[in-house]
Amino acid sequence: MAIDFYPFELHAHTRHSDGRFAPQELAANVASEKLTGFALTDHNTATGVPYAQEAADDCGLVFIPGIEWTTFYGHITVLGGDFGIDWRRICPSTVQKEAAFVKQNGGCVGIAHPCRIGYPICTGGSDEWGIEDYKDFTHYEIWSYADPSAEPTNVRAEARYRALAAQGSKLACVYGRDWHGGSGGLYASTFLGMDGKPDSRKALEAIRRGRSYVSLGIRLNATLSDGTGKKYCIGEEAEAGEYTLTISIEPPAEKGFNSGRLFEPQKVYVYTPQGQSICPLEKNQLELSLKAQKGFMQLAVDGRVDGLPRRLLIATPYYIQ
Amino acid sequence: MLLYKLETVLTPGMTSGHYRFPFTIDKAFRQLRFHYVYAPKRLEDRQQSLELVKACYARYGFQINEAQAEAELPLSNLITLSVDSPEGLAGTAHRHADDAEYTIGPTFSSPGFHRMEIVAGEWAVTLSAHAVLSEKVVAEVSVYGD
The missing domain is CATH 3.20.20.140 (Metal-dependent hydrolases)
Incomplete structure (x- = not known):
């Protein structure tokens, strides 16, 4: 799917x-x-x-x-x-x-x-x-x-x-x-x-x-994968454990919503009940190995839009059982 | 013909309340028209308005300066009109207009109201007091049957 x-x-x-x-x-x-x-x-x-x-x-x-x-x-x-x-x-x-x-x-x-x-x-x-x-x-x-x-x-x-x-x-x-x-x-x-x-x-x-x-316009591709190759979409429930989180950020679709603006995604925030991690994006991509603990894990992306520093994106969390 | 005339007064203590006024229609009509007026629309006391704005922001944990408070003016009274037919809610005009006419009928109804036959029975107008800031707001509803 x-x-x-x-x-x-x-x-x-x-x-x-x-x-x-x-x-x-x-x-x-x-x-x-x-x-x-x-x-x-x-x-x-x-x-x-x-x-x-x-x-x-x-x-x-x-x-x-x-x-x-x-x-x-x-x-x-x-x-x-x-x-x-x-x-x-x-x-x-x-x-x-x-x-x-x-x-x-x-x-x-x-x-x-x-x-x-x-x-x-x-x-x-x-x-x-x-x-x-x-x-x-x-x-x-x-x-x-x-x-x-x-x-x-x-x-x-x-x-x-x-x-x-x-x-x-x-x-x-x-x-x-x-x-x-x-x-x-x-x-x-x-x-x-x-x-x-x-x-x-x-x-x-x-x-x-x-x-x-x-x-504000950028598009998120986020995949949370466990050791068996099972993948989770944002908003889904996953078991506590070891995961690989792969993120890529794409500009707005051509001629799409806010496509005329200049987006500069810079860093990804990973929020959990225990706190937050801040990870820089490299060429709009990021791969993290992480240990998901019970609670939630939420992604947000900060950067610039038309030169202005802004939070660009917030996702519904993964829910960790 | 005029079927029903309501004149009532709302005060600040009535904010966050629905006030229902039933009336009876004894025969069918082609359409009903509701002329709805309330006054004053605005809280004219500038100093009182500024104090209300600052108190409001403070209540929600934000401090604002004079210019920011000014930007929120004028404060307005907001009392919306709903109509009930004998079958239930016929519609609501959630508008900021303080002088408006709404029509309900089987072939045309004003936006916010369902189209329906105008039948005999108990109808009602409801005034919903979203904001009553002025000491006294006079509301009038005149219902005409055509």
């Missing part, structure tokens, strides 16, 4: 809530950025879905129907449909049950911009659910908005994500532009791993399996 990763936008709005795009305009902008597909996550409504589906089909894009539960306690992106849930009943005492319902019915459900400044600047913008166990959730929006890795609230979200992983949570890391209109600027994308021609079912499956990384 060959897993390839494709760039998606997983958090976008239209005039069906407070976005400035018509669904057709959103799809056209996604297509112009050479993304593979997008999710429509209007605030508290999914009435734009049939229009966005038609527009995506016209543009040759993969489309994921969705909604953003925009509540007083936090925002949640639901992907795969709206599942007939009335957003007004989502509150701290019901959120786990409703999230579990979505997940059990084939959808994905994740915390949006968990560390954004909340009320009164962005009501409910911050994760204030008081959730102790994220087992009913599938993803966590560690990056949001423009120039995401330079945004302090995203830096905090990344740290919180690793803290949750250390506690045993298995959430796909995702980026959401929280796209309300306009284009240009330094944005990221969520790359989803799937086998064969991309479609919405495979995209949702990739999120559920944690086959994801967020990136």
